[in-house]
Amino acid sequence: MSDFEERIRRAVRDIADNAPSGGHLHDVIDDRLQRHAHRRRLTIWTLSSIAALVVVAVATLIALQQAPSSGRVSVFAAKTTTTASSSHVTRTTAGPSLRTTPTVRPTAAIPSGGSVIGRTDGRVALVDSHWNDVATLLPAAGRTTVGELAVTPDTQHVIVLRRPNNQALAGCGDVAVYDLRSGASTALGPAVSFALSPDGHDVALVVSGNAADRCVGGTTDQTQSAAREQSFITVHDLAAGTNRTLTLGTGLAGGATYSPDGTAFAVTLCATDGCHAHLFAVGRAGTLTADVTGPSLVIQPTSRPLLYAPRLAWDDQYLLVTDGSEVRGIDPATGADDGVFVTQPATDIVTVASSFDLVNEPTSTAFTVDESTLSTTPVSTNTTAFTVTPDHTQVLVCQSMSSSLHQYMPQSRPTTIFDDCGAAHAYTWFTALHWDHWDPQSATATGYFTINPCTPSCATATNLNYPVTVALTNAASHVGSPQPLFSTMRIRFNNTTPNIPTNDLTRTGPRDFVQTLPHTCRCP
Amino acid sequence: MDVGTGMLESMEARAGMRVAGPSEVVGFGEVFRSEHARALRLAYVLTADSVLAEEVVADVFVAMYPHWKRGGVDDAAAYVRRAVVNRVNSAFRRLAVRRNTELWTQRASADGADVGIDDRDVVHRALLALPVGQRVAVALRYLDDLSEADTAEALGISVGTVKSQVARGLMRLRELLEPDEEGDAS
Numbered sequence: 183m184s185d186f187e188e189r190i191r192r193a194v195r196d197i198a199d200n201a202p203s204g205g206h207l208h209d210v211i212d213d214r215l216q217r218h219a220h221r222r223r224l225t226i227w228t229l230s231s232i233a234a235l236v237v238v239a240v241a242t243l244i245a246l247q248q249a250p251s252s253g254r255v256s257v258f259a260a261k262t263t264t265t266a267s268s269s270h271v272t273r274t275t276a277g278p279s280l281r282t283t284p285t286v287r288p289t290a291a292i293p294s295g296g297s298v299i300g301r302t303d304g305r306v307a308l309v310d311s312h313w314n315d316v317a318t319l320l321p322a323a324g325r326t327t328v329g330e331l332a333v334t335p336d337t338q339h340v341i342v343l344r345r346p347n348n349q350a351l352a353g354c355g356d357v358a359v360y361d362l363r364s365g366a367s368t369a370l371g372p373a374v375s376f377a378l379s380p381d382g383h384d385v386a387l388v389v390s391g392n393a394a395d396r397c398v399g400g401t402t403d404q405t406q407s408a409a410r411e412q413s414f415i416t417v418h419d420l421a422a423g424t425n426r427t428l429t430l431g432t433g434l435a436g437g438a439t440y441s442p443d444g445t446a447f448a449v450t451l452c453a454t455d456g457c458h459a460h461l462f463a464v465g466r467a468g469t470l471t472a473d474v475t476g477p478s479l480v481i482q483p484t485s486r487p488l489l490y491a492p493r494l495a496w497d498d499q500y501l502l503v504t505d506g507s508e509v510r511g512i513d514p515a516t517g518a519d520d521g522v523f524v525t526q527p528a529t530d531i532v533t534v535a536s537s538f539d540l541v542n543e544p545t546s547t548a549f550t551v552d553e554s555t556l557s558t559t560p561v562s563t564n565t566t567a568f569t570v571t572p573d574h575t576q577v578l579v580c581q582s583m584s585s586s587l588h589q590y591m592p593q594s595r596p597t598t599i600f601d602d603c604g605a606a607h608a609y610t611w612f613t614a615l616h617w618d619h620w621d622p623q624s625a626t627a628t629g630y631f632t633i634n635p636c637t638p639s640c641a642t643a644t645n646l647n648y649p650v651t652v653a654l655t656n657a658a659s660h661v662g663s664p665q666p667l668f669s670t671m672r673i674r675f676n677n678t679t680p681n682i683p684t685n686d687l688t689r690t691g692p693r694d695f696v697q698t699l700p701h702t703c704r705c706p
Numbered sequence: 707m708d709v710g711t712g713m714l715e716s717m718e719a720r721a722g723m724r725v726a727g728p729s730e731v732v733g734f735g736e737v738f739r740s741e742h743a744r745a746l747r748l749a750y751v752l753t754a755d756s757v758l759a760e761e762v763v764a765d766v767f768v769a770m771y772p773h774w775k776r777g778g779v780d781d782a783a784a785y786v787r788r789a790v791v792n793r794v795n796s797a798f799r800r801l802a803v804r805r806n807t808e809l810w811t812q813r814a815s816a817d818g819a820d821v822g823i824d825d826r827d828v829v830h831r832a833l834l835a836l837p838v839g840q841r842v843a844v845a846l847r848y849l850d851d852l853s854e855a856d857t858a859e860a861l862g863i864s865v866g867t868v869k870s871q872v873a874r875g876l877m878r879l880r881e882l883l884e885p886d887e888e889g890d891a892s
Contacts (some may be wrong), residue, residue, distance in 0.1 A: 186884075193825055201747045201749070204760055207742055452812065
């Protein structure tokens with residue numbers, strides 16, 4: 183070996199001696215393997231869920247076939263029990279035994295990578311991973327995304343709400359019914375959301391706007407002005423092709439929900455004084471009976487968790503929960519709340535099952551869902567009210583910083599508060615807030631200050647979490663709010679103070695910060 | 707503390723995977739303990755970036771684990787070595803990493819006299835200026851004294867290619883490190 187080679191050899195080894203020790207590598211590897219395993223478990227869970235959905239659909243079909251030809255059809259006559267845990271909803275059905283049905287070849291090409299959402303007589307309805315195609319029976323429509331979807335109990339029809347791509351999660355769209363046998367589609371009209379009656383007889387469209395056919399909810403600012411719009415329900419009789427319209431009142435409507443027996447229809451109205459739930463009787467004919475909210479069922483605004491429907495799985499395999507305005511990441515294994523995702527493209531959403539709508543469970547069991555842990559608690563239908571005493575002092579928080587969805591909402595004990603858009607479009611917000619106390623004068627919580635550094639892009643960046651203690655003080659009256667609102671937020675970083683500049687704050691200084699609420703509520 | 711054993715136990719229990727038997731636990735723990743330092747040294751020589759080197763090695767072991775469980779890893783040292791090289795190559799395909807390295811080497815050149823910089827740094831910068839293939843070949847040959855045959859196996863190339871890559875790498879290094887002597891020679 184020449185002197186020069188010996189020099190290189192010696193230098194290379196000196197360089198290597200300066201390599202990092204890798205003392206924490208085992209923790210890094212451990213963490214990554216854990217995440218891989220989560221993906222694996224959720225995949226299994228999703229497949230099991232889809233299988234359960236298919237079983238329920240088939241059982242429903244059989245029940246329909248065995249039902250009398252006239253009179254009301256009890257679709258969910260099959261005795262079904264449901265149990266829930268923090269990470270799973272498991273259903274066992276003791277209905278009519280399955281029987282072999284004649285097999286018919288699918289009439290449409292089946293896209294690869296799709297998820298089965300319904301199947302009957304060999305016909306298969308599929309969605310692709312971006313929710314755009316349901317076999318060829320539901321052709322993709324340009325610049326729109328399937329935001330909500332339901333399959334009739336006979337699995338012959340699919341009701342689809344398509345929204346523009348840039349507001350796929352909430353806002354106005356067009357509802358149509360697709361016949362899976364013929365591929366024909368029938369437009370029902372615009373809506374912010376819809377609900378399919380449990381027997382598949384009716385579809386209720388919820389519209390917020392100037393009239394039942396002029397939907398504006400979600401397409402303009404969902405702030406004070408939009409909250410003054412009128413809202414309507416239009417119930418379409420799918421068999422007869424008729425519809426009836428009911429004026430709900432002032433406010434943005436959402437959370438459309440049929441009762442399990444299909445005789446009542448619940449919806450929330452978010453007006454300038456907050457969100458309130460209303461219940462309506464839905465008869466088969468005649469006029470709708472408005473707002474029968476009473477002792478039979480009361481859905482308080484603070485029972486908002488009931489409106490959550492865990493139904494989405496992100497590509498990193500977190501279970502997502504949405505109430506129409508938020509998409510929240512929940513670790514399906516631990517229930518840990520990873521905050522609200524607003525920067526992810528909506529087209530990343532995969533997998534859904536309306537069967538996991540905990541409100542619409544076709545059973546005699548309902549659940550309350552804890553927002554922070556996703557733990558579920560069964561509630562007997564004999565319970566006359568889900569009564570929660572409202573907190574009298576609230577905080578006006580920004581619920582989303584999306585340019586199309588930004589909105590303020592007075593809340594008590596919010597688990598998430600959006601903070602600001604900072605330099606280079608970094609997003610910051612507070613997540614997993616756990617309130618140690620909340621009284622009319624002050625409130626304190628622990629949680630995380632989360633940063634999406636938007637590097638290399640907001641969609642692919644890894645969120646950074648910094649433990650914080652948050653204190654709210656200075657309750658004051660607020661124009662437009664019947665309740666006092668906290669106006670000062672003090673933030674203490676418990677460990678590391680993030681070094682990230684934002685528009686209105688430089689967080690490189692002391693460990694404590696004081697901010698005036700509410701925060702900026704729109705990102706460019 | 708037995709880092710490797712603890713790590714694997716943690717992996718198995720928390721990841722919900724099949725619980726490995728004692729021999730498996732010790733086995734992968736041993737693999738980790740025996741190979742991770744060597745892998746880090748190689749990754750650091752090739753990248754000059756501590757964070758990236760650790761990232762690469764973590765990726766290697768995470769990807770290796772399922773293969774190892776299925777019995778698909780006969781020679782752990784060779785597997786890890788090749789995986790590190792492949793992942794470094796992948797990383798260098800990304801513009802940001804390449805640019806970072808270029809800036810690093812440009813800065814070295816801009817420093818000019820390299821005052822206060824020892825031979826290790828000078829060689830490292832010169833090494834980073836080599837094309838990736840030559841850099842990897844030189845590093846493997848001189849870091850662990852791999853034979854040309856072993857280097858060829860680690861890189862999945864022929865022995866002849868290894869010889870030419872090393873020779874060209876050394877020639878280029880000599881040009882960078884001993885420019886006056888090159889000039890004198892010519």
